[in-house]
Amino acid sequence: MLSKKTKYAIKALVMLGKNMDQPPMQIARIAEDERIPKKFLEQILLDLRNAGYLYSKKGAGGGYSLNKDPKDIFLVDILRITDGPIAMVPCASIKFYHKCEECHDEVTCGIRKAFIEVRDASLKVLGETSVADIINKEKTPISVV
Amino acid sequence: MLSKKTKYAIKALVMLGKNMDQPPMQIARIAEDERIPKKFLEQILLDLRNAGYLYSKKGAGGGYSLNKDPKDIFLVDILRITDGPIAMVPCASIKFYHKCEECHDEVTCGIRKAFIEVRDASLKVLGETSVADIINKEKTPISVV
DNA sequence: TTAATAGACTACTAAATCTATATACTTTAT
């Protein structure tokens, strides 16, 4: 499951993505609209800013705006900033790899191989879906579960 | 990330899958071989047993064995018993669906739609990979990351 | 029929992580 942190991060980015030509948007505004605890959101936006995805301006009339085109911000990027690894086992992670302590032999481990396949499957979708795509999906009111 | 519980469950099932024609295997044996805390493993095996995947026998000469063909036990089944939902957001879950509290409109939510796609991608692999497949993968020592 | 073996079940604790809040500080516009 995604942490709330990640969910909030995506929501904020989507909101800012819809606000592209407008002046910067304040944390308080995003927090209210998306029902996110303001102080928690502050931390999250800071992380996204420090990772280069947001531009921020202090002082009166300040706020946050996207620092990249919504087409160029992918779910996988956000998840890696806020939640860390995409893979379900550390030994199958690309960016956060580390050995499983109990593992006997990683090279032959069938579990690892299976979860590398799982990782690749979800990575494909996460790496192809951008903030812009999410905004677009909201315009199509047909839900297919 | 998988919980240790789930990882241990998979390891135990794989070990029992390799032991098909043998007499039942004791918890202590599995725990030692796979470096799993014994009492913790007891609970896990109980869950798997109660879900119908294992057969157990008490008393001297007792132990655990698989109650199904390794070909018919899929990763998705195990994950759902030990970790719960496959989806990364509750509103995209098939078996553990529930609404996100902060959500304004689930029907149009682009985040939900995106994560339904993620879910389907990982579900495909998890639903196709069996304990037998994992055992087979261990026989092929070529690792492709 | 008793002792030893091994799982079943319940309760509990410790540690880690996640979520949220508090406080103090810096920058900017007016």
Add this chain to the structure above:
DNA sequence: ATAAAGTATATAGATTTAGTAGTCTATTAA
């Protein structure tokens, strides 16, 4: 100067995960 708004760090509370302990029940074999 003052108010707006982000920056940064610390900390508290809640939840989840991991692991432990103890007792009960069933089975086998001497």
